[in-house]
Amino acid sequence: MSEIRGIYTLWLREVKKFLREKPRLINAICQPLLWLFIFGTGMRFSSGMPGINYQEFIFPGLIVQAMLFTAMFMGVSVIWDREFGFLKEILVSPISRTSVFLGKMLGTSTDVMIQGIIIFPFAYLIGIPVHIFMVLEALPLMILITIGLVCIGLTFASLMKSFEGFGLIQTFINLPMFFLSGALFPLANVPTWLQWASYVNPLTYGVDALRTVMMGDTWVQLFPMSLDIMVLLCFDIIMFVIGKTAFCRVE
Amino acid sequence: MKPIIETFNLKKQFGPYTAVNNISLTINKGEVFALLGPNGAGKTTFLSMLCTILRPTSGTALINGFDISRESAQVRRSIGIVFQDPSVDTDMTSRENLQMHANLYSVPVSEQEERIKQVLELVGLSGRADDFMYTYSGGMRRRLEIARGLLHYPRVLFLDEPTIGLDPRSREHIWDYIRNLRKREDMTIILTTHYMEEADRLCDRIAIIDQGTIVALDTPSVLKQEVGGDIITIRSDKSQVLSDLLIQDNIAGHVSYHNDEIKISVQDANFQFPGIVEYAVNAGIRIDHVTITKPDMNDVFIHYTGKELYHGETPERTGRIAMMKRRRAR
Structure with a gap:
């Protein structure tokens, strides 16, 4: 019981902190708009994708991108906690390490979900007919994407000693995972090496699954839905185990 | 308890x-x-x-x-x-x-x-x-x-x-x-x-x-007592020589040399101080300055460890002094 209370406390802290930081929320709303309306409009009218509205095409990709970046950034907040000493207060409490990890993980995941959901209403602006069933189908997929990403963020945070390495995460995790996910361009016509590089990226399956839900018949699925979900599930489980192990080793 | x-x-x-x-x-x-x-x-x-x-x-x-x-x-x-x-x-x-x-x-x-x-x-x-x-x-x-x-x-x-x-x-x-x-x-x-x-x-x-x-x-009071009832601090142009002599001839109490000052912990300065002055005069060393104080924790610390708690000093310096003191004690 005391463990559950501890997890709830840590979850609440993460969410409170996320919602309190106004600049981050403004950013969360505005950045996808830039992608959607400047990048999206530009690409829509210059590169031909017959039969497909490019803005509609990148929309699920942008949700995944926003979640990816938020997950990395919020996960790395563990380093802030360590820098400012608050991590010590948590780690010497009677709450077990596993519960601390769970609290942090669930809290950050909630932040990431909020970030993803913020973008949803923009679908109206580009003419995607959002209805309740689409949202109900998309949300579980987003949760599956979130957990794995958050655990990656927490793993790096546990391994990094200072904030200086964050730039490396940006270059070697965020951008490759984003570019290789099929979020910005379809993977059907690219060279084989790029295709394979994308197929080892779990986000590719997340983007594929979200597109299936949001674009309906205009999207030709890369993989069957069951495979997408299986890959995401494995991604979550593996990253959870790695993240928890790394976090439990933090001194 | x-x-x-x-x-x-x-x-x-x-x-x-x-x-x-x-x-x-x-x-x-x-x-x-x-x-x-x-x-x-x-x-x-x-x-x-x-x-x-x-x-x-x-x-x-x-x-x-x-x-x-x-x-x-x-x-x-x-x-x-x-x-x-x-x-x-x-x-x-x-x-x-x-x-x-x-x-x-x-x-x-x-x-x-x-x-x-x-x-x-x-x-x-x-x-x-x-x-x-x-x-x-x-x-x-x-x-x-x-x-x-x-x-x-x-x-x-x-x-x-x-x-x-x-x-x-x-x-x-x-x-x-x-x-x-x-x-x-x-x-x-x-x-x-x-x-x-x-x-x-x-x-x-x-x-x-x-x-x-x-x-x-x-307890703080016992620690202070052990150091001695009084601390005599002496400054002289030949502090180090005098401190060595005092230790060598075992004149009075516990002697330590630090920062050009000799600190001697004694039971009662009123009785023991004249003897120390006489000893210094006989050795041909002039005493420039004397203070007599009750010991504080710093004195206690010096007494037990031979070095001062860092007071605006670098640890290296304190370490060196402790080494010097150990060498002299042999």
Whole structure:
């Protein structure tokens, strides 16, 4: 019981902190708009994708991108906690390490979900007919994407000693995972090496699954839905185990 | 008196370096106990082991009857900790910081609000409960950390350098709160410090710790007594020569040489001082300046370790002096 209370406390802290930081929320709303309306409009009218509205095409990709970046950034907040000493207060409490990890993980995941959901209403602006069933189908997929990403963020945070390495995460995790996910361009016509590089990226399956839900018949699925979900599930489980192990080793 | 903390040959090694070397001591219920020593003496390492943050290399300790190695959860519930470095979440209000702590330590929800009010009152922060921590001064943050350490009714409160980096006024405040706390809350307080004044004024017993071992442990008054009733400080153009001679011929009490000054601890300066002057005159050494004082903790520390607690000195310099002294002692 005391463990559950501890997890709830840590979850609440993460969410409170996320919602309190106004600049981050403004950013969360505005950045996808830039992608959607400047990048999206530009690409829509210059590169031909017959039969497909490019803005509609990148929309699920942008949700995944926003979640990816938020997950990395919020996960790395563990380093802030360590820098400012608050991590010590948590780690010497009677709450077990596993519960601390769970609290942090669930809290950050909630932040990431909020970030993803913020973008949803923009679908109206580009003419995607959002209805309740689409949202109900998309949300579980987003949760599956979130957990794995958050655990990656927490793993790096546990391994990094200072904030200086964050730039490396940006270059070697965020951008490759984003570019290789099929979020910005379809993977059907690219060279084989790029295709394979994308197929080892779990986000590719997340983007594929979200597109299936949001674009309906205009999207030709890369993989069957069951495979997408299986890959995401494995991604979550593996990253959870790695993240928890790394976090439990933090001194 | 019942013991609340017992350590048994507690030892911590980092590679080849021994930070804490086989410390065994007993601290009684209700005591205010100080660990006094210079930076790097092993105080924080010793404390970290008691708080179950660090695993001992060998030996163990009992806190409130629980073993620090095998029953860390129970130990953690029995203790409150105020770290040397700040550890509040500055993006939260002080009430939120306290609520988080109460939840992590399973303080019953029904008592939470009342208890938070109590501890805030105790450290004089009642009016600021809903302000964000980043608006607090360093001294106020420290006080909130003390309040937080108390929140879950710990049996033992650890304060690691509670007044480090604070201005004299804030320091006096913290001392008042610690004294107050002792009266109001029935608990044992253990603090580390390198301020002699702090140990002297707050504590029932003091352990002087140097290079991982306890070199002396007693009440402040006994420690001072052991050093001698008076301290004669002599300055001369040949201080070092005189100090060597005094040691060599075993003229009076305990002699130490430091910073061009000779400190001699004697039982009664009124009787022994003339003899020392006579000895110096016979040796052809002129005494420039003399002061006679009652010993303070700094003198105690020099007496036991042969070096001064760092007072605007670099550790290297103190180390060199200690080496010189050891060489001379042979």
